[in-house]
Amino acid sequence: MSFKTDSAAPRATPVAARTATRRPRMSWADMVVAAAVLVLLYVTLRVGQGTTVSFTPDQAAHVDTDPSRLPYDAARSLLRMFAALAASTVFTFVYAYAAAKSRRLERILIPALDILQSVPVLGFLTVAVTGFLALFPGSMLGLECAAIFAIFTSQAWNMTFGFYSSLTSLPRELDELSRSFGFTRWMRFWKVELPAGAIGMVWNGMMSFGGGWFFLVASEAISVNNQNYALPGVGSYAGAAIADGDLGKVGWAVLAMAVMVIGVNFLFWRPLTAWAERFKNEQSGASEVQKSLVLDLLRRSHWPQLTGRVLRPAGRALNRAGRVLGVDDRPLAVDRKRQRTGDIAFAVVAGALILWGLADLAGYLNARTGLGVFGEPLLLGLVTLARVVVLVAVATVIWVPIGVKIGFSPKLTRIAQPVVQVLASFPANFLFPLAVWFFLKTGLSIDVGGILLMALGAQWYILFNTIAGAMAIPTDLREAMDDLGVRGWQRWKRLIIPGIFPAYVTGGITASGGAWNASIVAEIVTFGGTTLTATGLGAYIAQATEAGDFPRLLAGVAVMSVYVVALNRLVWRRLYRLAESRYSL
Template sequence: MGLLRWPTGSDRPGEGTARRRTRWSWPDLVVALGMLVALYAVIRVGEGTTTSFTPSRTPEIDTDPANLPYYAARSLLRMFAALALSLAFTLVYAYVAAHSRRLERVLIPALDILQSVPILGFLTVAVSALLALFPGSMLALECAAVFAIFTSQAWNMTFAFYHALLTVPRELDELSRDLRLTRWLRFWRIELPSGAIPLVWNAMMSFGGGWFFLVASELITVSGTDYTLPGVGSFAGAAIAEGNLAGMGWAIAAMAVLVTGVNVVFWRPLVAWAERYKVEQTEASQVQRSLVLDFLRRAYWPRLLARACAPLRELTMRAGRVLGRDDGPLQVDLRRRRAGDVAFWGVTGALLAWGLAGLAGYLDDHGGLSVFVEPLLLGSLTLARVVVLVAVATLVWVPIGVWIGSSPRLTRIAQPVVQVLASFPANFLFPLATWAFVRTGLSLNVGGIVLMALGAQWYILFNAIAGAMAIPTDLREAMDDLGVRGWQRWRRLIIPGIFPAYVTGAITASGGAWNASIVAEVVTFGSATLTASGLGAYIAHATQSGDHPELLAGIAVMSLYVVALNRLVWRRLYRLAQTRYAW
């Protein structure tokens, strides 16, 4: 297995020439103007986030298409703010979970629970807390919306990077220990590069998950009070409430433009850039390309900014050599370890007992344990839909994802299409589905599976693509030379190669399906409303009516189902991927 190829100036077509160019040219002018326009847009759009409001008079959403550019900019700013927050959370949380034996036993189950908590549950708590923190300021609602989008992005990214840290190639792990790299250098030189491809692809998928819950984050209903934020999601929600098909068409068109533009300007260059961190001995004959990235490499601005940041980079590296010093493996004192374990689990158990005691007191005042009976029964119906969804999505999308990820040329063509399909908020199409279900007489108990799949199946597809792309080129060429085809190629190369990525995708698809059930089991267009029997509809009703005991019971039961599924199925597959299928 080869080392990570830290590229030089000649690693990519045209890059070496760009690095040698030191004169200013027209690409520099275009990049400078683009940066100024982007900065102006952020300042202009950000002005609306600090205005005052009262709960009875939040901004009204005008469905005039002329307002869509401003609304789109507001939504886009929230999405990227949530992405930055998710990335910071991912790097810290996944690193701590992967490197601390004790904390891993708490953080990973906690991540399972956080992933299983419906976004509406986060919104209910976040809005109340932030309104108390920023009374009368629109900033409270903006922070609540960003936090809601963050909860739809962070868990998938964290799981992907955590797994990448656990499956660092053995040769690189041994090399870093032989060279006595500090923890800081090991992270930046070994661990982060080796996880770059799955992190980028899962961040792209998580960004799409954020689009899915845009309506819920911009049209917030808590305890019977409606809070509205200007954005594409709230525009679509207003059009749905009015039964305005033309307005829905404009919202769908605006989303298509947004998703395509973000893919071309942001995600496509990142995917092409991440290719440099592929672990292989021979370079692929075809590599990912991006016109935007090639254009940036022709400009002098990026290298000028890199030079300006060089002192800061050197300062952090020096600090890391001191703070992250690793003197190699030490002899373990079993008695001290046992004492530390006892203290750690003692504190953890005490905190858990305190929380359970408070919960028991609250439930005792609001009907006792009987409140859990109905959501437990309804949860079994939603569980059946989730199982069917994951099984069908695996059979359909894994072969397609491998086909796309195995061909850089096909990836260049298919990836923008897949990104648009995955990032497009499927709940924008739910009103049309409602109309179709009413016309055909199809029950939402069955049609809800299709609606849930529109928001969850893409996690499996994206991870299958990322897993196929990460298979080293030299192994593919070896299989070609040996004439290994068909099922033997799948069994010997493809399934082992994509299995870790697939498990990550299946876990997040399962969690995403549970979350999607809340908006898929109750769909409305104009005066027509369809409701399915399930836990998602139960939570949506409790949120709408402000029934906190029912909402708490629904969230707790959904968390119970998701965690049990993860413990019994996905965690075992995770361990198998880590022990048997790591490169």
């Protein structure tokens, strides 16, 4: 039996057939994602229009506390938060990479990061408001930039410390293997270094986002030099409601905050944490993984492939540029004597600049108040230091075991993640009415109760970094420990502590800095006409900021920086070196 073919019918070539099968068809998932993107762009444009309007000082101090304004205020707050997160991410990649790849820059950038972390948000706001208002006179954009900058300062340092730690603890074998394949610097960063730090980067970003929420009231309702400024947002709304003593409106602000945090977690952070699990360094897949409805929807659609096709030429261009500029990036022979001379010259110039700045600051303070202005904040700093030490010790004992438990269980992570995110994002100011009532009812001194309020903004750094460290421990090692029957303290000693130690150090150093920062809003509690003030450096800085007393403010910020840097140098930086040398998977 034979078959005849119709010679008139066109034949599909193999290439054409493959092209036809590859052509994506529009699905319901594509339409849902496209509609969501269009709505997001529309809302961003509508809300963004309010950031460039003109204002007068009287208008800038007014806050409308009508509950019907909360949806718009929430959108304005979210826009600031994500703008600050984008700036923090770019800063993290550039700053952490430069510090990790250059020993000479590391000697300057890491101590500078310690100092930047120690400067409180109010300290940055004092300079930022004046500078941005001068840059955009009469425009709301100046206040918006100042608020975004303040939120940025509450996010960037934690993310930078975390990514720097992942870069410095990267296994040498991976770096040598990428060099042997001829990877450019860009290829090594994109293919090796960024995936190695992806889990920690996501969880630190989540924690930093929560830190931004914590200081939202201070960022949106600004009081500098006896001048009040306020931006539309949930933070300023809550600040005005607290000042009026209106519990009903405070409740509306709390509800709006909870809805925003849960919504952002579901739409943004849950998909990111589920996606980041692909970067775990392991040879066998985990039996249970995190899931996200939003991530599943994106994977069903063709938008990731289309986005990849659009960005692929840019990636190829960066690779070619890396090869042209960096050749093969292999280490070159170095003249040690010449390098040592350059290091000495660099240290002399940097030291001279620092000494000149300190001398100028001392001259300014001596002319205004005398150098005795440092005496009071130095003594008050000892009191706040005691609170910080107690907070970090107690948070370590409580949250490290809980963080390990959550990080080892994807099912528990799905349940705990939104709860922890809500708790970490809750500004202490929102609890001032409850705190005032509790302290007055129980007779608990604010000097002790201030530790609890400081913990609201600091303890979560330890929890989030511990979760990230536990999630990064390869499933192979955990299964091997199970097969060998290693349990209890031996399991902690041989697997868990070495596995989470680099992440814990990052959490500890940022929790310590966060506690100093949180002391400014935790050592003075106000609700309605009642104000409770604790003895400490945070209350000293807050009072100097509100009064516009720049000499006392500078002295307080300088003393806080000294305490934080000394603590980092004596304790945390040594633990960092230990993590780099002994504990890296």
